[in-house]
Amino acid sequence: MKKFFFSLCLFPLIWSCSGDDEIRNNPYLPDLNFSVRLDLSLPEYNNLNFPGNKYTTYNYGINGIVIYNLNNDQYMAFELTDPNHVIQDCSVLTVEGTEATCSCDDGNQYTIITGQQTSGEGQYFLKPYRVVRRGDVLEVSN
Template structure:
């Protein structure tokens, strides 16, 4: 019994805990915290009270900015606005429109801002880099440690 426990305890690697970005070398890890910035009582964030809406935070947060999507209930997602398929460049910035984030490179890769996964027609080894979201009343906090 002890051997089984020791085997299970040592079989997990530390990087198994965060597999969202699959160790993507194109997207460096940057720490940030929006704190109380996104307050749904403020006019610029009011749309985040209604499911299906999103807000884009400029490049003060993340690398090229962050998109926050509200799916309803307590379901929020937040993703980096840098194409995970390309090294950082001018064209790897993602633009958000109609539920998709699309790069400005010639291949125009597109990703879902709900799931972070590549959309049909986009070939990408990596999903969008996901950031943590916490909600407390009318405050939506997005952060990365």
């Protein structure tokens, strides 16, 4: 009887929970499937061997990706397209230091350390990508 009563009380609670897909799904950025491997022993990617450094490429993702070495154990990777408006020529982000800036007239700027917006308008953070380090190889994927 206790199990039945517990289940009866739990059932409305489960059904009353709503998903937050509308909040998390960015209507401006499509989901792409890609995977890229960066060999850190190659000179092109040498900066990623040291915390606080980054590597930017415009060959993957929607308009490119930036990878940031947080502490040699943690790497961050983000899409280089402004997540707070439709994709257009000016929505490609340029990176200087740890800031990614949109060239549209909205003043949007983001940090490549957390993906959070630091200035401008919008409700979305930078689109993150998965980064896994295996030995001297970083694999970045969606």
